[in-house]
Structure formats: C-alpha cells, structure tokens
Amino acid sequence: MNPLDFDYVASSTMSGAVQQYTRLTQAGKQPMYYGGGTEIITLGRLHQVNPNAVIDLKPIPELQVMAVQQGKLILGGGITLTQITGQSLLREAFPLLQATVHEIADHTARNKITLAGNICGQIFYREAILPFLVCDSMVRTFGPQRAKERSIHQVFQREARLEAGEFIAQFVTDSPTRTAPFVHIKRRKAGQVGYPIVSAAAIRVSDRIRIALSGVCRFPFRSSALETALQQGGLTVGQRVQQAIQVIPQNLILDDYEASRAYRTFVLATVLEEILQRLGGA
Numbered sequence: 565m566n567p568l569d570f571d572y573v574a575s576s577t578m579s580g581a582v583q584q585y586t587r588l589t590q591a592g593k594q595p596m597y598y599g600g601g602t603e604i605i606t607l608g609r610l611h612q613v614n615p616n617a618v619i620d621l622k623p624i625p626e627l628q629v630m631a632v633q634q635g636k637l638i639l640g641g642g643i644t645l646t647q648i649t650g651q652s653l654l655r656e657a658f659p660l661l662q663a664t665v666h667e668i669a670d671h672t673a674r675n676k677i678t679l680a681g682n683i684c685g686q687i688f689y690r691e692a693i694l695p696f697l698v699c700d701s702m703v704r705t706f707g708p709q710r711a712k713e714r715s716i717h718q719v720f721q722r723e724a725r726l727e728a729g730e731f732i733a734q735f736v737t738d739s740p741t742r743t744a745p746f747v748h749i750k751r752r753k754a755g756q757v758g759y760p761i762v763s764a765a766a767i768r769v770s771d772r773i774r775i776a777l778s779g780v781c782r783f784p785f786r787s788s789a790l791e792t793a794l795q796q797g798g799l800t801v802g803q804r805v806q807q808a809i810q811v812i813p814q815n816l817i818l819d820d821y822e823a824s825r826a827y828r829t830f831v832l833a834t835v836l837e838e839i840l841q842r843l844g845g846a
C-alpha cells in the first residue's frame with residue numbers, strides 16, 4: 565500500500581497540466597509532475613520528496629508520441645521504457661536508445677518508468693539521457709512560458725534545468741546520429757540488474773566518436789575534451805584512454821558503496837578501450 569497521502573490529478577492536455585500546476589501552487593500545495601511514479605513513491609516513502617499533489621502527465625497525447633516525421637524521430641516524455649524496448653520501429657530508428665534503456669532496472673520497473681521521469685529524477689544515474697546527449701537531440705518543453713524547443717545541452721546540464729511548472733513533452737532526434745554505429749556498455753557491481761559503476765553510450769559520426777557517461781560522477785555527462793583526448797593521433801590506445809580520464813577532475817569521480825574511486829577509474833578505462841575497439845578508433 566502506498567503510504568503517501570497526496571492529491572492526484574491527471575491531465576489530458578499540456579495547457580491543462582500547467583493550469584493544474586498553477587492552481588495547486590496558488591492553493592499552497594507543492595505539486596510535482598508524475599510520470600511512472602517509481603521515484604516519487606520510493607523517495608516519498610523515505611521522506612526524501614514530499615509532494616502533497618501530483619499531476620499525471622501520461623494521458624497527454626503529445627507525451628505518448630513515437631513517430632518519425634520528416635526524418636526526425638519524435639519520442640514523447642511519457643513513453644515507458646518497456647514501450648521503447650518493445651517497439652520494432654526503434655530497432656532501426658534509434659537502436660542505441662533501445663540498448664541503453666533495456667539495461668535500466670528490471671522488466672517490472674521498466675513497465676512504469678517513463679523517459680522523462682528517468683531523466684528528470686533525483687536519483688542521479690538518469691541513464692536514458694545518454695543517447696540524447698551523444699545525438700545532440702532537441703527537447704520540446706511546455707510550461708507557463710508555453711512551448712519551447714531547445715538543445716538537450718541547454719535543457720540538461722548534469723540535471724534537467726526546467727522552470728517551475730515546465731515539463732518535458734518530447735525528444736526530437738535526427739537520423740544521421742540516431743542510426744550511426746553505436747556501442748552501449750554497462751558495468752555493475754554484480755548481476756544483471758542495478759545501478760551502474762559505469763554506463764557508456766557512444767556513436768561514431770563523421771569519423772568522430774562521441775561518448776556520454778553515467779555512474780562515473782554524481783551526474784551523467786558528455787565532454788568534448790574527453791572525446792578529443794580519446795581520439796588524438798600519435799599515442800597508443802592506453803595513453804589516449806589515460807589522457808581522456810585525466811580530463812575528469814579526480815574529486816568528481818564517485819567513491820561509494822558501489823565502487824571505490826580507484827576501481828571505478830579502472831572500469832572506466834576498460835570501457836573506453838572497448839568503445840575504441842568496437843567503433844574502430846583503436
């Protein structure tokens with residue numbers, strides 16, 4: 565049984581959701597948008613989030629879109645991870661996204677977790693962001709300032725940067741990147757389910773390898789300095805990998821119950837080497 569006690573409203577339009585947000589805020593509540601609810605409920609039980617009202621965005625048709633329009637793949641923020649892994653369209657249209665989200669949680673949790681909920685959550689792994697970072701995707705948001713379309717790199721810097729009352733409606737990704745040769749590697753402490761020590765998504769476009777990482781720091785990121793170090797000429801693969809790792813400030817590399825800083829750094833080196841080998845950069 566859910567021990568949380570909050571008002572639940574569902575909205576079927578984007579403007580209706582924002583109106584509900586404004587109305588609840590004016591009534592003195594602290595509303596949160598609700599995707600799959602897995603994090604809201606888990607952290608709510610631990611008293612780490614305390615919404616007294618939630619607005620369910622899943623009934624909004626724009627947040628359920630999964631379609632290719634004029635070469636652009638549009639994915640609604642309310643799509644569940646199971647819908648992504650089970651959708652045959654995406655096997656060709658965005659295989660890196662399928663491979664990445666397939667490794668998040670277990671099948672039961674993926675039935676609930678939504679794309680935008682994973683990316684906007686407080687639990688910092690947010691692995692679903694990785695494919696969008698390497699593909700330079702665009703994000704469509706909706707809020708009190710109405711509809712906006714911005715680069716993923718503006719909307720997501722370590723975490724989602726949204727105004728009060730603003731939510732993610734859709735992700736838009738062009739074809740040269742989303743269909744490029746790709747690699748996804750996830751290394752856990754043990755087993756097939758769990759948060760990563762290192763999770764990496766990489767593609768090769770125009771002879772350049774792009775990489776985004778989760779699990780290494782307390783936030784997912786993509787670093788052009790790391791990508792450049794990894795691909796500089798005249799050095800061995802091992803030397804390039806070591807220089808790429810030096811780009812990350814040592815104190816930012818996680819040192820926790822999942823893995824020590826030294827072990828995580830070792831795992832990261834093996835992951836970067838494997839990416840170079842599999843994408844032809846070795």
Ligand SMILES: Cc1cc2nc3c(=O)[nH]c(=O)nc-3n(C[C@H](O)[C@H](O)[C@H](O)COP(=O)(O)OP(=O)(O)OC[C@H]3O[C@@H](n4cnc5c(N)ncnc54)[C@H](O)[C@@H]3O)c2cc1C
Pocket residue numbers: 596597598599600601602603604605621641642667668669670673676677678679680681682683684685686687689690691692726730731732733758759760
């Ligand atoms: C067993 C288990 C294992 C897991 N393992 C992993 C893992 O290995 N890697 C990983 O990355 N994740 C993992 N997760 C998922 C992660 O920890 C979160 O629980 C999940 O991503 C939250 O998604 P949700 O759709 O349920 O979001 P919700 O709980 O509904 O919301 C989470 C946050 O996102 C906000 N939000 C929701 N939708 C939107 C929107 N459209 N626009 C703006 N904000 C929005 C909410 O307001 C809230 O702040 C795991 C979860 C479980 C239960």
